[in-house]
Amino acid sequence: MIQINNLSFSYSKNNVFRNLSLSLSKGNIYGLLGQNGVGKTTLLKLLSGLLRSEEESCMVNGYHPYKRQPEFLKDVYYLPEEPACPHGTVARYAKNNGSFYPSFDKDLFYEFLERFEVQPEKRFRDLSAGQQKKAYVSYALALNTKILLLDEPSNGMDIPSKTVLRSIVAGQINEERFIIISTHQVRDLENLIDPIIILDRKDVLLHASIEEIAQKVCFINAATKQDDALYSEEIPIGYSLVKANTTGIDTKVNLETLFNAVLMHKEWFKEHFNTTIL
Amino acid sequence: MSNLFNIKRFYAFVCKEFRELPGKYGLTILSMIGGYLVLLLLLMMLGISVSPFTRMTVIMVYVMITIIFAPSKLYGNVNHARKGLCYAMLPVSALEKTISMFVINFLCTSILIVAGLFAADMLLYLIVPSRMEGFLLNYETARLFGEELIELFFLQSIFILGNIVFKRQKVTRTFISLIGIGFLLGLVMLLVFRAIGLENIERLADSILAEFPKEINNWNILSYSTFNSTYRHIPLIRNIIIIAYSVTGLITAACWVGVYRLIKTTKY
Numbered sequence: 452m453i454q455i456n457n458l459s460f461s462y463s464k465n466n467v468f469r470n471l472s473l474s475l476s477k478g479n480i481y482g483l484l485g486q487n488g489v490g491k492t493t494l495l496k497l498l499s500g501l502l503r504s505e506e507e508s509c510m511v512n513g514y515h516p517y518k519r520q521p522e523f524l525k526d527v528y529y530l531p532e533e534p535a536c537p538h539g540t541v542a543r544y545a546k547n548n549g550s551f552y553p554s555f556d557k558d559l560f561y562e563f564l565e566r567f568e569v570q571p572e573k574r575f576r577d578l579s580a581g582q583q584k585k586a587y588v589s590y591a592l593a594l595n596t597k598i599l600l601l602d603e604p605s606n607g608m609d610i611p612s613k614t615v616l617r618s619i620v621a622g623q624i625n626e627e628r629f630i631i632i633s634t635h636q637v638r639d640l641e642n643l644i645d646p647i648i649i650l651d652r653k654d655v656l657l658h659a660s661i662e663e664i665a666q667k668v669c670f671i672n673a674a675t676k677q678d679d680a681l682y683s684e685e686i687p688i689g690y691s692l693v694k695a696n697t698t699g700i701d702t703k704v705n706l707e708t709l710f711n712a713v714l715m716h717k718e719w720f721k722e723h724f725n726t727t728i729l
Numbered sequence: 730m731s732n733l734f735n736i737k738r739f740y741a742f743v744c745k746e747f748r749e750l751p752g753k754y755g756l757t758i759l760s761m762i763g764g765y766l767v768l769l770l771l772l773m774m775l776g777i778s779v780s781p782f783t784r785m786t787v788i789m790v791y792v793m794i795t796i797i798f799a800p801s802k803l804y805g806n807v808n809h810a811r812k813g814l815c816y817a818m819l820p821v822s823a824l825e826k827t828i829s830m831f832v833i834n835f836l837c838t839s840i841l842i843v844a845g846l847f848a849a850d851m852l853l854y855l856i857v858p859s860r861m862e863g864f865l866l867n868y869e870t871a872r873l874f875g876e877e878l879i880e881l882f883f884l885q886s887i888f889i890l891g892n893i894v895f896k897r898q899k900v901t902r903t904f905i906s907l908i909g910i911g912f913l914l915g916l917v918m919l920l921v922f923r924a925i926g927l928e929n930i931e932r933l934a935d936s937i938l939a940e941f942p943k944e945i946n947n948w949n950i951l952s953y954s955t956f957n958s959t960y961r962h963i964p965l966i967r968n969i970i971i972i973a974y975s976v977t978g979l980i981t982a983a984c985w986v987g988v989y990r991l992i993k994t995t996k997y
Contacts (some may be wrong), residue, residue, distance in 0.1 A: 501817060501997040519993070520732040524820035535812035538752040547745045551738070661805045 452476055453498060453598070458508040460490070460497060465495065467493050469653040477597070478626045482644025483633040489650045491633040493531065495600045499529035500633070512597065525552055528596045532603040541578070541586045543570035545593070554595035555639045563589035566615050566706055571701040581607040588616060592623050599630045605639040613639045637706035649713050657713050659724050661704050667723055668712070670705045681689065682712030695723070732822060739825040746803075746833045754802045754838065761791050762845040769853055773860045780862045785870035788846045789877045795842040796885045799834050801899040803894035808995050809891055821995035827985065830992075835885055839878065872954055883977050886984035893991040940966055 454474040460468045467490040475481060481564050487493050496502040497509060500516030500523070510517060513522035527615065549555035564571050566586035573581055577693050579698035584607045591599060594706075621643055624630060634640055647664065648656040659667075674689040682685065683692040691705065713720045730738065767789065772779055779787075806812035816826075849866065854861045866874075891903025922930045940963045960966045 496997065499818060501814065503994075503996055519817065519823070521735070521738065521820040521822050522730065522732055524818055527818070529814065529818060531811065531814055535806070535815065537815065538749065547748060548815065548819065550741060550745075673767060705861075 452512060454510045454724075456508050458497070460493060460502070460504065462493075466653060470691050471654055473648070473658065475629065475631070477629045477630050478624065479646060480620065480624050481629065481631040482637070482640060482647045482705070482706070483631055484637060484647060485633075485650035486636075486714070489652055491650060492602055494650070495529055495602055495631065496602065497599070498602055499527055500524070501529065516541050526553075526597040527600070528591050528594050528598070529592045529600040530602060531585055532606060536575045536577075536583060536650060540572055541569065541590075542646065544575065545571075545590050549590065549594065552594045552596060555621075556593050556595055559595075560589055560593035561620055563593060566619065567612060576633060579664065581609060584608060585612055585616075588619075591633065592619060595623075595628070595687065597628045599628065601630065601632045603634055603636070604632060605636050617643050617651065637710060639692055641706050644706075647709070648712060651714075651717065656717055657720050657724055663703050663724070664709065665696070665701060667696055667698050668709070669694050669709060670696075670700040671702060681716050682708060684708055734822060734824050738821060739829065741915055742819075742821045742825055742830045743832050746829055747837055747984050750803065750841075752835060753798055754799060757798065757802060758838070758842050759796060761795050761842060762849050764854070766849045767844075769850070771979075773853075773857060778860045778862050781865050781870050782873070783869055784850055784861075785873050788843070788850070788865075789874065789881075791846055792839060792842050793881055794882055794885070796835065797837055798900060800830075800885070800889045803833060803887075804892055805899060806831060807992070808896060810997050813995070816996055817995065823989055826992050827989040830889060830988065831985070834889055835882055837879070844912060847870055862873060876954065886981045890984040890987050890991075893988050904913070919963050937965060937969070962997050972997045 453473070458468050458471040459466075463679065471494075483491050483494065497504045498511055498516055500511075500519045503517045504515075506515040506517075512523060512526055514520060514522065516527075522603055539547075544689075545555075545557070545560050549557065549560070561571060564586065566583075567589060569582050569586050569589065571577070573582075575586070578586065584604070589603055593602065596661040600676070605616055608616060617640065619629065620632075632644055633642060634644075637644075640691075645662075646660040647657060648655060671694065672690050673691060673692055676683050676690055677692055677694070680690075680692040680694050684689065684691045691708050693708050696702075768787065769779065769784070804816075807816045821829075833898045850861075854864060888900065888903050888905065891906065892899045896901040942963075943957055956967075956970055960970050
């Protein structure tokens, strides 16, 4: 369980969050979206204790992350967008570090590596950036931590690997853990992330489940632009539209157009999705 | 499990760090041993025979270089914004990480380099004993080794702190900082001396020197054996040396407290 209450954070004079409040619960794969520089990575780092937050404003699993206590750390793993290249082989890295995580499943780790077609006996430095990422993702998921924070996990992966990633992540979620995925590649992770959190400068623009989004807005393709559309985007067959769902029709949520619509109509979304305006 | 210190977790962490040591620093240690062998061989080829005391002095220089560079080689990434994440996020307490850093940096690295250099020396002694002027270890060299090792621990503590404080060029910046601090202290002392009066300082120095026994052969004030045999019986010098020991101990402790605090609070 993650509880953020009135979290403020800044890098010297650059104010990243001002009174941000969020509550995240187990059993979900959260999608953390936002433009460059809105603080997605900062939020993940605050949650994993890599950056300093005030004790009363950020609690993760009942712990203040910045204290970095072993009991807290054994249930949290943060995979950065560009992980470092460690010494030695993939297998050795997992063996050396995985043993500190009580739920680490070595067999699962090797299974994931096999699915990603990464050889465990290869040295990290001999792997391409994409393969390194796959090795890290395998390790991160095999740790079985209750909280898993993934920063752009699909970046650098080829198309088949992205499919494997979706399949593995979907299979790893359960009632006891939750995963937060920060991404710009929303198409890579569509059908996987739910609920969606869209961050704006300093606060949250949208925090809603896919079901709630589908109830309140609809995504349709039309030959022409429509005036009542919240957002329209030109596509080869006409326009992709986001409209208020006044008729109760059930449409598939298109995360990319949703994201653009939210950015264009911040107040409308805040009002209709009851996101606290801070 | 305790969030401060757990012996099982600590042991597992030290073992993990020790397993990683050869990959990070093994080649440097081997190069140092090779360098020592080459140096001795060169001296032999030039017809120079080397006494055990000289060899032990050379060995201590090699050990000093090795342990000064050890923190940056073994733990150079711990405060790196990207490379240090794995270290910071590992479920081990800051205290365990600090003590493990001491164990790996000082104990393990020293044991490896000393064992390697001693083995290299012994090998040459067995092959060409005529050029070696005796076995490396005797009373005098063992005493030198013990005393130097304690001083190296003090020195390395400073470099371990420097390794955590500085993000890049850790060894160079620590050296420069030490020179800077030395310069500032010298400046402060000069001002104090001028305030007291240079004649008074001169008188005090003369009175201290007058207390020194004539037969003294070791001017290293941190040498415990000299302290024990000679200085201990001269109150004025004993007090000065006790203050020097205390300051050294305090600086070492401050370095370790600093390392602990930085491991605990570094932001990434």
